Amino acid sequence: MDNKVKVVLGVIGADCHAVGNKILNHALTAVGFEVVNLGVLVPQEDFVNAAIETDAKAILVASLYGHGEIDCRGLRERCREAGIGDIILYVGGNLVVGKTDFDQVSKKFQDMGYDRVYEPGTLPEQVTDDLKTDLQKRGL
């Protein structure tokens, strides 16, 4: 169990959407990751603390209720502050309200420091494949 790569997973902010979280937890575990699942209603601080203590290689943030931009901003900075600035950060879900062009949304979140940004309808396999690729690139 100790040799598995650990990833932190959670739904950020005042958001209680639990279904996608469970699916991702399952999908990530199935392909061999050890998931540190923080569940729903997770503040930024808890993502960072969990990653430090468990030596996780990636933080996967979900936001489904439209306040993603407010909740997710500053997480990269917080990681840098805490000494884990290089950690892989993914974000996905209904990140903004209304019909905004996803390329714009993606750009916005990448500027905030997220390595990958996923739109609604993304299949879990894509996330796990990307994660394997990114870890490999970093030699982890």
Add this chain to the structure above:
Amino acid sequence: MNNVLLIDFGSTYTKITAVDTEHETVLGTARGITTVETDIMDGLNQALDKLFQHTGKLEFAKVLGCSSAAGGLKMVAVGLVPELTAEAAKRAALGAGAKVLGVFGNELSEYEIEDIAALKPDIILLAGGTDGGNKEVILHNAKMLNTLGQDVPVVVAGNKSVTPAVVRILSETMTEVRHTENVMPKLNELNIGPARETIRDIFLKRIVEAKGLNRANKFVDKMVMPTPAAVLTAAELLSVGTHNEAGLGDLMVMDIGGATTDVYSIAKGDPTKSNVAVRGLPEPFAKRTVEGDLGMRYSAEALLKASGARMIADYAGTSETDVEDYVVKVSKEIEYLPQDSSEEELEIAMGKACTRVSADRHVGQLETVYTLYGNAFVQVGKDLTAVKTVVGTGGVIINNSKPEEILKGIVFDEVSPNVLKPQQPEFLIDQDYIMASMGLLGGEYPDLAVRLMKKYFVRREQ
């Protein structure tokens, strides 16, 4: 001969309780001054003389002791993230009955090593990283502790993957390095039992001797644990009961002293309402917290700061100036006892403030989260609203004429409904001051300990 003698070597008094195990009665209690500086037996003999004046000469089949003398068991806890492994280490130390002098997180600096050296702990608990998690910080901290310049027993309870390396590093300068299971094997999974047992074991093997308590060894069969651990054991017994003797269910214990206020809760503390998500570190079933800034004498001025003069003045029905004056008076004169009814009211009010503030800190809190689908609640800590019993122990409470007034500070307050304190508790007073003794007795006679507590604790109406 079925008499058992239970001794609590306290910081000020050596308190003894004689129990007849056959007739299930407390034969008597007495106290002497703790004389750990010279010969601990002097104070004990003084107490025994007083006891025998009441009971006549007694022989004892067994003598068990606990101690908080010579500063108690002083500990420093070291972890990684302050809210996670550092907090878990602190809870393990408190659960072992220690006085926690300092809690340190992240990589220790030279300055912090100086701080730890100045605190002169009896034991250091070193944690950090979940199993398979962060390795660097605990290794760094082990190296830093080597520069402490003191030979302190260290309990290593961190990331299991590097435990051997950590032990190897520390063994370069420390004689006693013991490793045990991680206080947090997985994120947000608390595992403080093994660390607690290791701490108690070192306490018995080394600290008792270092503090000169072993001079009582000829007389005492077994020095079992630090006093707070004995109280915690008693509380757990009274709550859970035994196979043969029913317990009282979820309960809390309040012990106010001159310098600190101890709060114990024996309850899972799961949410009592629906639609509540629990966040943060899981809570130990048997939980102890100690407030170093809440007390009646040494900490009276700190209490005033923590509670505000207004709270005490309101309780006592007097002015804030009166409160401030009285606090100055009693902190200067530690032995001062109230001289008239208005001073007695002030004492009760101070006690009630200690109870209220310490309980507010001990219990969990409910936070309302406004979501698009209505309100949701997040609970951090224990929900103790359904606790049915509150036990008051310790000199301040049991020697007061209105202990129930002091304990009222623990009751749920509708003004702050987010603070999850007991809503309708019954008050029990440990009138004969036998609780620590019952914790000791419980190790060998658990049924009897539960029955005696039920028999000798006095119920007081709110």
